[in-house]
Amino acid sequence: MAGIYIHVPFCKQACSYCDFYFVTRDQERNHYVEALITQINHYADTFYSAETIKTVYIGGGTPSLLSISQLKKIYRAVQRVFNLDLEEFTLEMNPDDVEPEYLRGLMSLGVNRCSMGVQSFDEDLLKFMNRSHTADQAVRAMELLGASGFDIYTVDLIYGNPGQSLNSLNTDLKSFLAFDPPHISAYSLTVEPRTRLGKMYENGKLKPLSDEKTAEHFDLVSETLTESGMNHYEVSNFAKPGKEAVHNTRYWNHENYLGLGPGAHSFWWNEDQKTAIRWLNRPDLRKYLSGNFEHAEAENLRLYELAEERLMLGLRTSNGISTDELEKKYEYQVDQHQLNYIYHQSRSGKLTYDEGLLRLTREGLKVADAIILDLISLKKPDAPR
Template identity: 55%
Template sequence: MSGIYLHIPFCRQACSYCDFYFVTRTGYRDQFVKRLIEEVESYQDTKYTEEPVRSIYFGGGTPSLLNAGALDRIMRALRKTFLLETEEITLEMNPDDVSRAYLGDLLDVGITRSSMGVQSFKPELLEFMNRAHNREEALACLELLKSTGFHTFTADLIYGNPGQSLQGLQEDLETLISFDPPHVSAYSLTVEPKTKLGRQVELGRIQPPEDEVVSDHYDLVVERLAEAGIPQYEVSNYSKPGHEAVHNSSYWRHENYLGLGPAAHSFWWDEDGAVRWSNKSDLKAYLGEEMSAMRQQKEQLTKLQLAEERLMLGLRTREGILKKELVNRYNYSLNERQQDYIDQKVDEGKFMAGNDRLRLSVEGRKIADSILLDIITMH
């Protein structure tokens, strides 16, 4: 089974923290949709269409800037070109784009899951992030999602913001929990160098919170959502049972996926390991160049690279990773030093005890990247 990711690059304005590829010029939307459909059709009769597609994800950017007619045309092209056996079709949306009629149209098109960027309900934080929506629009959108017939949806929050208090985060969590969301994605604010936020931090105008403060924020998110019946299943993702994100889980399990649209990445297994490639992060080039010229050089990934990547992704999840998967799929076995280190982390409460599965505790997942780095440098 494989997945398809479609990158819709349009945004109304630039969020201060975002380093994804986007453009604020929306006049190219019709041209873009036509070109995206051409890219979909370019995969006709290739090996990539032989494998059933389990999930489709419209990301961005802001996919909800496309109307339902455009989304319907894209979906028709996907159905015509690929073997769709979808368990989930997700569309990211911003609260200011949403109406009851639009949500109804999305359901008619075949969208089954909404991913909404709330980030915060605090006006001052929304202004700091330069979000296009306000608190009232976020509340109205959540109300609509609850009443329109979406079986599942996710809402994003960002914590660890400069000046954000524990009490303020608690209030954001309580507001969100009052809507009984099936899924929550909660991210620690990351300062990326080429963003507005990154430049302000570099100039000393903004001071990011101390690590201890961010750690306290993380603990609060984990504990409060668990109390509400939305336990953590990946470092940044929380779900009621049965509402885990199918598409994102396929990334973490190293399943095949195609990325369509500017800046989109693809990953596909082959006889030597796996190959990763991406489209250029350039809308004008995407609209004007030959499709083959848009696809940047493929990177051949070795079994060792893949094993280390799988460890990184797997250790971030509640289910972890089976040792026999590392051996059978990646030809990767833990050595004595690595096993001793893991045993030590079990004693510290960071790893879960067990002979067949590598799995971090909730406390361990807080420092998953650090633990992974220790493990792979011992190989």
């Protein structure tokens, strides 16, 4: 069983922190839809089309820049080519595109989960991030989404902005919770090199928040959202019970997914299950529109690389990772050096290791990347892989 990810590479403007693939030209959307349908058709009668598809995720970029009739054409092509038995159909949207009729159109299409990039209700922060919407538009979109009849939706929040105080974050969190959303994805702002923030940082015009302050922000986000009744089920994700994101959870569990559109990634296990391939569709809209669907990169992942990745993804979730799964599925055995480290970290309250299940505590989640890196690099190269 697998998922499909469709990348819609259009945005109104470049958010200052974003390094996803997108263009801000708006004349090529019809042409893109045609090219996408051609790419979808290329998968007809292949082993990809024989697989049962459980989730479809339309992300970007800004998928809500496409009209309902464009989305309908895309979805019809997906239905024609693939074997769908959908549990979840998600569409990402921006607040400034949300209208009642648009939401009704999405529902009639079968979308059952919306993911909206609110990021903040603070006008200054929205401007700093160069978001295309205002705080008023965010409020209106949340009201519309809440009244729309969508049972499940996600809203994105960004914390850890340079200069952002805990008070300001607290106000933002309260604003989000006032709408009682079923799911919140909360991301710490990162300064990526090829972005406006990256350039400001290079020129000495931006000082990112310190690690200590970012950890305080993380604590505040985690405490406030869990106290409101949400489960902190992944480092960046909070959900009311039963409202977890199925598509993303499947990424973390190493399920197959096929990426369509320029800049989309795919991940697929080989038949023998001993390796997997990850590839990236060339992030080049012009080539894509000319019918060139070449991959920019393809990487064969060996079993031990997959094991390390699964260890990392699993530890970022509240389910953790079982050493039994690592052994059976990935032939990866946790060695004595790693066990010593696990023992040490569990004594300091950063993780638990119970009946073969490794899980990070909230303290551990704060430094998840460092713990995961330590754990992986402690394994001796001559140990069985």
